[in-house]
Amino acid sequence: MIDRKTPPPYGIIDKIRFPLPEQEILGNGLSVHTIQDGVHDIVRLDYSFPAGSRYASLPLTAFAVNQLLQEGTKKYHARELAEKLDYYGAVFKPWITSDTAGLTVFTLSKHLIHVTGLVQSMIIEPLFPEEELLVFLQKRKQQFLVEMERVSYRARNRFTEVLFGENHPYGRTLREDDFQLINREVLRHFWENTYSSSQSWVLVSGKPGPSRLKDLKKKLAAIPLRTEKDALPSFPDIESCPGKRHVIPMTRHVQSALRIGRLTFPRNHPDFPAMLVLNTILGGYFGSRLMRNIREDKGYTYGIGSFILPLHNAGYLTVVSEVGSEYTANAIAEIYREMEILQREPVKDDELDLVRNYMMGDLLRELDGPFSTAETYRHVVDAGMDMSHLLHIMETIKHITPGEIRELAQKYLCPEDMKEVIAGRMDE
Amino acid sequence: MIRFEKTTLGNGLRVLVHHDPASPLAAVNILYDVGSRDEDPGRIGFAHLFEHLMFGGSVNVPSYDTPLQQVGGENNAFTNTDITNYYLTLPSNNLDTGLWIESDRMLELNFTEKNLQVQRQVVIEEFKQRYLNQPYGDAILLLRPLAYKVHPYRWPTIGREISHIQEAGLEEVKDFFYSHYAPNNAILVLAGNVTPDRGFERAAYWFGDIERRNIRPRNLPVEPPQESHRHLTVHRPVPFDALYLAFHMPERTHRDYHACDLISDILSNGKSSRLYRSLVMEQKLFSDINAYITGERDPGLFMITGKLTDGVPVEAGEKAIHNELEKMREERVPSHELAKVKNQVEANWLYGETDILNRAMNLALFEWLGDADMINSETEKYHKVTAEQINQVARNLFRMENLSTLYYLRQKEPLNHETST
Incomplete structure (x- = not known):
């Protein structure tokens, strides 16, 4: 008979080995980072530009530019671009955040140079054709109106408005009227200002092979970038909306979406690594306090969690859930209760040990293979940092004490500092 | 490999x-x-x-x-x-x-x-x-x-x-x-x-020491061939009309499975696909359209779902989809287009292989389908599909008597974004 009662012995993750990216500045000033690793002949390319929504007067402008790069260039019609990318089996994903916008491409190494040629044309000579723009706006507007019927979407948007202010670059959200304000000139103007910024950079990961990597760099060096530093617009003051609770009534819905949180800070803030640990304990994994209480004990929800979103000039922490309408008030009370417990009682050693091990395991997963590493690395570099940031996080995970966690909770988890957004019904 | x-x-x-x-x-x-x-x-x-x-x-x-x-x-x-x-x-x-x-x-x-x-x-x-x-x-x-x-x-x-x-x-x-x-x-x-x-x-x-158990024998009723077109219309509080088409298709291990999957790719994988190109970009009938297969062990469904552009009658969208399906039945797929969807399958397969969990899941799935060895001949099966087979399979799939259609229409009542302030 084997002993099934006693947990098998296990090892602690002490060090994580990950490939260190190589960095090179090309003749045009473009910074190229490479992570050469992996067994398959495939490559991931991440192009990154300071073209996030905060730099446009309407969030839709930045989004539209990012999406429409693939809809026609001087060299290629939209149909041709789509045909060729699909023919090569490339996966092409434009993406955008408040700060940054970019393009991520997966391709077979053998097609790398062809695919890069197409992407290059999108970046340096997009046309934003009238017809494609109209179809885009129609589609996007319909998607927006469907999204407006989702409690989660409404709560998410209202929450950033409440935290930063409705007209702040980090707070402003899409509105129906915005669709009438977009035209080719607006797009073109935004593209000119952002997609040739000297702050642009490219991350190459996977297995391009030495000669293709050389050809790729030659190509990337031909992207005309401005040499002068961007004159970044000043960062306006944050003016949170007054009032604590913001309710969006959606009475037909059987669940309410909740966001409860507060402003925090960028990734380079000294408290950032420790906040990752505090957040994990509160709502950052399946065994978190919020999950165990609100899902696994009370059954109010299918899922609840919390996360920290670092931005270039700010950041926020938020609890997120969709709960049965009849449980809305109880769920909110329990969320605050969990924050108060973290402020009052030091985390017990066995829970903290578990969280340390879980977080180290999570980093191990995030740094497994060139593409996961690229994903992690992109966020780090985007915040103006390097991989030593990850080492710093690991050290914090290993050495933070229950006392430090409680202090952090006292500083950042005061229920009275939280803003609440509820989209749905508040049944009593 | x-x-x-x-x-x-x-x-x-x-x-x-x-x-x-x-x-x-x-x-x-x-x-x-x-x-x-x-x-x-x-x-x-x-x-x-x-x-x-x-x-x-x-x-x-x-x-x-x-x-x-x-x-x-x-x-x-x-x-x-x-x-x-x-x-x-x-x-x-x-x-x-x-x-x-x-x-x-x-x-x-x-x-x-x-x-x-x-x-x-x-x-x-x-x-x-x-x-x-x-x-x-x-x-x-x-x-x-x-x-x-x-x-x-x-x-x-x-x-x-x-x-x-x-x-x-x-x-x-x-x-x-x-x-x-x-x-x-x-x-x-x-x-x-x-x-x-x-x-x-x-x-x-x-x-090793967990005992074997008696598994309840599986005796599932076989779905008889559908004999006539089925139709359902519902009204819901949504902003736009939507259309859903479901055709019966063969089971996962059937020799036509890969052809069905490629047909769904020709119709809707990527921005160069037919339904997107023709019905979204050119005719502007849909704001969003998708074709996919459920890929189930027993005979599954070939699905086409789309949201209509505001103001377009659902029947007009439906007719346009059927036109595209007729082309799939009657016209030979150009070899370049067939090569394209095969390339997409092969590339996506390779991207998926970078993840060990994905490899583990796929091995389990193929073993469950009959033999884990099939994992290494799967892309080959896609490669073997011919243009003739595509027509043949499409003719079998896209028949009115094999189809269930759902009209999911906007209910005339105020939506959330129209009532809330």
């Missing part, structure tokens, strides 16, 4: 090991050959509810998640119409912890009445979050019973009505466990930094 070794333990558990020394992780995937098709019509949603209960503690391990998190692991599971699949990844030196908790819950569960009560509620909230509280969320719940009349694919895995889940009792849940969860009804795959020798030895250690 995914190399693996395979053995079968004395109790019938199939064990596959795929060694990848480059990863510091190990993935453990256990597939149980039970899905919502194995449920009683009076107990719909049981297989999935059961998946939740599998995390409620087993005979020697009071909590499933805690010991795994303790060693740096992460896990999840899913249930579909055919299978229930549990998976985890952890640092490979802690493989034993994963095998310990997985083998113990195969041995015997030990959840409480309170556990059952909470998970019933969690599943009901999941039902709401994913289906009832989403615009268009109930479309698939409506389509299945339209397309299937006798086969259990007629009900959705999440459940049909909340009452079945609310009424689930401890005894019948236990009965479900012993009729479906057993070494002889499961496939275990270990992938990552685990050699076959070590993997087989540890799997035998942890799973």
Whole structure:
């Protein structure tokens, strides 16, 4: 008979080995980072530009530019671009955040140079054709109106408005009227200002092979970038909306979406690594306090969690859930209760040990293979940092004490500092 | 090429090991050959509810998640119409912890009445979050019973009505466990930094003494061929009309399966695909359109779903889709286009291979389909599909008497964004 009662012995993750990216500045000033690793002949390319929504007067402008790069260039019609990318089996994903916008491409190494040629044309000579723009706006507007019927979407948007202010670059959200304000000139103007910024950079990961990597760099060096530093617009003051609770009534819905949180800070803030640990304990994994209480004990929800979103000039922490309408008030009370417990009682050693091990395991997963590493690395570099940031996080995970966690909770988890957004019904 | 070794333990558990020394992780995937098709019509949603209960503690391990998190692991599971699949990844030196908790819950569960009560509620909230509280969320719940009349694919895995889940009792849940969860009804795959020798030895250690069980024989009714077009119209508080088409298609192991999949790619994979190009970009009839296959073990569905552009009558969109389907039936696919969708399949297959968990899951799936070796000939099967076969298969699929159509129309009542301030 084997002993099934006693947990098998296990090892602690002490060090994580990950490939260190190589960095090179090309003749045009473009910074190229490479992570050469992996067994398959495939490559991931991440192009990154300071073209996030905060730099446009309407969030839709930045989004539209990012999406429409693939809809026609001087060299290629939209149909041709789509045909060729699909023919090569490339996966092409434009993406955008408040700060940054970019393009991520997966391709077979053998097609790398062809695919890069197409992407290059999108970046340096997009046309934003009238017809494609109209179809885009129609589609996007319909998607927006469907999204407006989702409690989660409404709560998410209202929450950033409440935290930063409705007209702040980090707070402003899409509105129906915005669709009438977009035209080719607006797009073109935004593209000119952002997609040739000297702050642009490219991350190459996977297995391009030495000669293709050389050809790729030659190509990337031909992207005309401005040499002068961007004159970044000043960062306006944050003016949170007054009032604590913001309710969006959606009475037909059987669940309410909740966001409860507060402003925090960028990734380079000294408290950032420790906040990752505090957040994990509160709502950052399946065994978190919020999950165990609100899902696994009370059954109010299918899922609840919390996360920290670092931005270039700010950041926020938020609890997120969709709960049965009849449980809305109880769920909110329990969320605050969990924050108060973290402020009052030091985390017990066995829970903290578990969280340390879980977080180290999570980093191990995030740094497994060139593409996961690229994903992690992109966020780090985007915040103006390097991989030593990850080492710093690991050290914090290993050495933070229950006392430090409680202090952090006292500083950042005061229920009275939280803003609440509820989209749905508040049944009593 | 995914190399693996395979053995079968004395109790019938199939064990596959795929060694990848480059990863510091190990993935453990256990597939149980039970899905919502194995449920009683009076107990719909049981297989999935059961998946939740599998995390409620087993005979020697009071909590499933805690010991795994303790060693740096992460896990999840899913249930579909055919299978229930549990998976985890952890640092490979802690493989034993994963095998310990997985083998113990195969041995015997030990959840409480309170556990059952909470998970019933969690599943009901999941039902709401994913289906009832989403615009268009109930479309698939409506389509299945339209397309299937006798086969259990007629009900959705999440459940049909909340009452079945609310009424689930401890005894019948236990009965479900012993009729479906057993070494002889499961496939275990270990992938990552685990050699076959070590993997087989540890799997035998942890799973070897679990006894074989009597699995309830599967006797599913065969869906008779559909004889005439079926149609359903519903009105819902959504901003735009939507259209859903469901054609019956062959089962996963049928020789025409790969052709069906390629047809769905020709129609809607990527921005160069036919439905997107023609109906969204050129004719501007739809704001969004998609074709996909359910890919189930028993004969599944070939689905086409689209949201109409504001103001376009649903019949106009429907007619345009049928025009495209007629081309699929009657016109030969240009060789360049066929090569394109095959390239897409091959590339996507390779991108997927970078992830050890994905490899582990695929090995389990192919073994469940009959033989894990098929994993290495899968892309070849796509390559062998000819233009003639595409026409032939399309002619078989896209017949009116093989079709169920759902009009999901906007109900004339104010929407949220029109009423709230």
